[in-house]
Each structure stands twice: as structure tokens, then as C-alpha cells.
Amino acid sequence: GNHISEATWPTAIRTVCFEIITQPLWPSGDSTPKLGISKVEWLGTTIDNAFGLLVDVVVHFFNIPSVANFLPDVLTLITKVAKEDQRECIRTAIGNFRKLVTSLSGT
Numbered sequence: 001g002n003h004i005s006e007a008t009w010p011t012a013i014r015t016v017c018f019e020i021i022t023q024p025l026w027p028s029g030d031s032t033p034k035l036g037i038s039k040v041e042w043l044g045t046t047i048d049n050a051f052g053l054l055v056d057v058v059v060h061f062f063n064i065p066s067v068a069n070f071l072p073d074v075l076t077l078i079t080k081v082a083k084e085d086q087r088e089c090i091r092t093a094i095g096n097f098r099k100l101v102t103s104l105s106g107t
Helices: 009-022 039-060 071-082 087-105
Strands: none
Touching: 009 039, 039 071, 039 087, 071 087
């Protein structure tokens, strides 16, 4: 990550992490033949992993200004996901908010 140019970070973060998290969370109904898994299972894996990756990148490379500039967007995204009507979304958002705050505060 330290070898990625500062100008590349915004595109990488938006393209990889934000796109996964901000996709419509699920088609109507509780399962879909294409995925073959329940909505709760999908939320528990996809959203949790994408959010974890996003928070890890922001925390690890926070000293790079273009990464630090994403903090307001990350906090907005955490708030949006926490307002979803799914327990997994709320759990993931709160857990990653806690991770972000404790990591950046050094505690």
C-alpha cells in the first residue's frame, strides 16, 4: 500500500470498497437462486468483509492525506448502513465504527 501513489488511493477506495458496500443490499425476498444463500448470510459475509477492508485501509494508511480525506465519507457510510433495517448491517456498522475510533485514537 505504501507504494500506491497518493492520487490512486481515492479511486481504489471508491471502486473497491464503496461500490461493494453501497450496492443495493439485497433483491426482494430472503434468498436468491443466483447466490443460493440467505440474506442474513450474505450480509454477514459481504458487507462485513467489505466494511472491514475499508476501515483497515483507512486506519493503516491514515497518514496519507488522500486516505485521511475519506474519513467523512466513511463516517457517512457507517451511518447509512447502521440505519438499514437489518441486524447484520447495524452490527457491522457499529463494530467497524468502534474499530475505526479505537484504532485512530490509539487505544
